[in-house]
Amino acid sequence: MNAIGSATDRLALHGGPAVCPSGPPPWPPPDDEVLDALRAAWTDGTWGVYQGRHTAALEAAVRDLWAVEHVVLCGSGTYAVELAWRALRIGPGDEVLMAAYDFPGNFLSVHAVGALPVLVDVAADNWNLAIEQLDVAYSPAVRALLVSHLHGGLVAMRQVMDWARQRRVAVVEDAAQCPGAVVQGRPVGTWGDIGILSFGGSKLLTAGRGGAVITNRADAAQRARTHQLRGNVVCPLSELQAAVLLPQLRRLKERNRRRRANVARLLEALGGVPGLRPLAARDGDEPGFYKLGFHYEAEAFGLPREQFLAAVGAEGIALGAGFAAAHVGRSPRRYRRGSDLTEAERAHHGCVVLHHPVLLGEPPAVMQVAEAIRKVYRHRASLSSSLQGRLRQATSSASDRMTNG
């Protein structure tokens, strides 16, 4: 079937009808249990207290679900990472290994405690930390390793822990993107010395903001708490935030299952689109999908990434660019280059991510994602020629400006 030229198949970017006219589903979604929790917090006054049963219940629920001994709730995932460094006594003179392609706040949290980030490349197949580069990046100043599981990819934690134990390096595992995920038979966030969670406004468990440190190490939990408690409580999670998180936690497993089933449907429907490859997951693991990540190859697809994203976005799909790599555009004085960073640079330019809300939808909504991408693919030639037209225009008006002085 070739519908190019028919009015109904015009790109939304060119004035045609969007594949998903209502746009991406809202987040957070309407949820009666959250509404009940809010009403209850209003009725019993817990919405306004310093400390109460909701934060206590949330701590207990997180302890149960992740099967860890200690939970320290706090104001954000970013702050939880910083608390982890403080709990491990990481500071000036210490080096911290981390992937060069990661959540940008993680790089800054290492600076926040005066330590130096050492950037390691990511694996070619899933753009998560390249374990085989750790040896190259190691130095005697390395005291910790930060491992993030990103965009539906998972890092093989058994191998990471083997390496880290040999080197006596502490491990912080960032599970902000995949609460409830399981890697090599164990919940993500529980492999290392400390795990961190995020309850930010766009995350799978959401309270607008919030985060947690999880650990089996009593000494680390104690230091994280002491740091939080100075003065009164620094950067706490509130009762109201805890109240809305509790019902979401109860439904996490079921929602993760639903997201995984929808991802499988979507990837099947996207099979064969040139230039778009999902970040690989290992068989037997249970990934989490805050974002579903893809390798995007502009040449193979036939469009620059920004153009591709703009066209798919206009069809009503929440597809965006991935993170900026930590070393790109940054002074080399602010980090040590631990390894060659070729793949991290590829990820910087070529990662695209689908935002998760659609993954809780019904199958037809999920199929619209594939439909929008295929539609843009069919029209790639007209898009790239209109892009070239605009580029010619921009160049000639720039030269006009130059001739006009």
Ligand SMILES: *Cc1c(COP(=O)(O)O)cnc(C)c1O
């Ligand atoms: C969102 C995110 C964080 C930080 O969480 P906030 O609660 O937004 O501060 C940390 N790591 C990763 C990988 C994230 O995606």
